[in-house]
Each structure stands twice: as structure tokens, then as C-alpha cells.
Amino acid sequence: MCQNDNNWANDGRLExxxxxxxxxxxxILLTRSxxxxxxxxxxxxxxxxxxxxxxxERELVEEIGLQCEIQRFLGVAEHIFVQKGELHCELNIIFxxxxxxxxxxxxxxxxxxxxxxMWVKLxxxxxxxxxxxxxxxxxxxxxxxxxxxLISTIK
Numbered sequence: 001m002c003q004n005d006n007n008w009a010n011d012g013r014l015e016x017x018x019x020x021x022x023x024x025x026x027x028i029l030l031t032r033s034x035x036x037x038x039x040x041x042x043x044x045x046x047x048x049x050x051x052x053x054x055x056x057e058r059e060l061v062e063e064i065g066l067q068c069e070i071q072r073f074l075g076v077a078e079h080i081f082v083q084k085g086e087l088h089c090e091l092n093i094i095f096x097x098x099x100x101x102x103x104x105x106x107x108x109x110x111x112x113x114x115x116x117x118m119w120v121k122l123x124x125x126x127x128x129x130x131x132x133x134x135x136x137x138x139x140x141x142x143x144x145x146x147x148x149x150l151i152s153t154i155k
Contacts, residue, residue, distance in 0.1 A: 015090040018056035019043035020097040021074060021139055027104035027119040028139070030130065031063070034116050038129045041094065042117070052093040060097070065111045068099035074142045078152040079132040089154070092132065096143070 019041035022029040030039040044059035046052055053070045060068045077092040102108065108117035120128060122143075126136045134151040142148055 015088060016046045016052075017043055017090050017092050018046050018052040018059060019077075019092045019094045020056050020060065020068070020070075021094060021143070022068070022097050022099065022102055023122060023143060024098075024102065024104050024119075026122055028122045028125060029102060029108060029117060030120055030125075030128070031110075031115050031117050033114055038131050039118070039120075040131050041092075041135070043092075046093070053095060056095055056097065060099070063110060063112055063115065064099075064102075064108055064117065066099050066101050068097045068102075071096045071098055073148055075138065075149045075151065077132045077135060078150070078154045080154045081131065094135075 020043050021041060029042060031042045032039045042060060042063055043056050046055040056070060057068065060066060072095065074094045074096050077094060079092060080089045104119040110116055122140060125139070130136050132151065132153050134153065138149060138151055
């Protein structure tokens with residue numbers, strides 16, 4: 001459990017999130033809340049009785065309106081952070097996915113009015129505020145070495 005000395009975030013619950021990595025022609029698709037500078041991988045919360053891969057498929061349809069193919073498991077990222085003064089603790093289950101209709105030369109329209117998508121050169125993700133930050137180094141490693149792993153920002 002993620003515990004703050006003063007309170008419990010989200011009633012002490014660990015948020016479980018399915019996230020996806022889509023890389024095309026050396027570009028990765030990222031998302032962010034409109035007006036924010038922090039970026040993250042597309043995806044969202046896993047619903048009760050839903051598998052992580054099914055949750056990612058559902059979230060991608062909800063966010064970009066496209067059915068995507070989940071290709072393989074990449075890893076898990078434990079992450080603790082403060083957002084709007086509230087402590088959050090999440091477990092990100094990360095998969096690689098593909099969608100024929102996604103291309104870096106074509107903007108990705110969001111189906112949700114509070115988020116936007118951007119294609120970023122994979123080699124440039126270190127210039128962004130990607131969260132969890134350790135993904136900056138491990139995503140290329142996972143992709144290039146056909147490996148998977150666990151990372152954590154929880155100390």
C-alpha cells in the first residue's frame with residue numbers, strides 16, 4: 001500500500017492501469033492532459049474482472065476510436081506521485097500495440113476532450129516530462145532487446 005505520513009491517497013487503493021507503447025518509424029505515441037506538460041503512455045484504469053490487455057484495447061477505442069492489436073507484454077512500472085496535492089500510487093501494466101490506422105505523419109484525434117496525443121521521436125522522449133520517468137530509458141531497451149521488466153519509482 002502507498003502510505004503518506006499524513007493521509008491515504010484514493011482511500012489507500014493502488015490504481016491498476018493498462019498502458020501501451022506504439023512505435024512506428026522511430027516515433028512513439030504519447031498523450032497528455034490538455035494544457036499539461038507531463039506526458040504518459042496511452043491507456044487507463046483496469047476495470048474489475050477485466051484483464052490488462054482487454055482494458056488497454058478498450059481504453060484505446062475510448063481514447064482514439066480505433067481497434068488496436070495488443071502485440072506483447074513489455075513490463076510493469078510501479079509509480080508514486082502527487083497530483084493536485086493528492087498522493088497517487090499506481091501499477092502500470094505495459095504492452096506493445098499496433099494499429100494500421102496510426103502513423104506519425106497523421107495527427108491522432110482524441111475522442112476525449114481532456115487529452116491530446118502526439119508523436120515523438122523515440123530518441124527524444126528524454127526531452128519530455130514522461131511519467132513514470134524511468135520509462136524514458138527502459139522503453140527503448142524493452143523494444144530493442146525484445147525484453148521486458150519491472151521498474152519502480154517507489155522507494
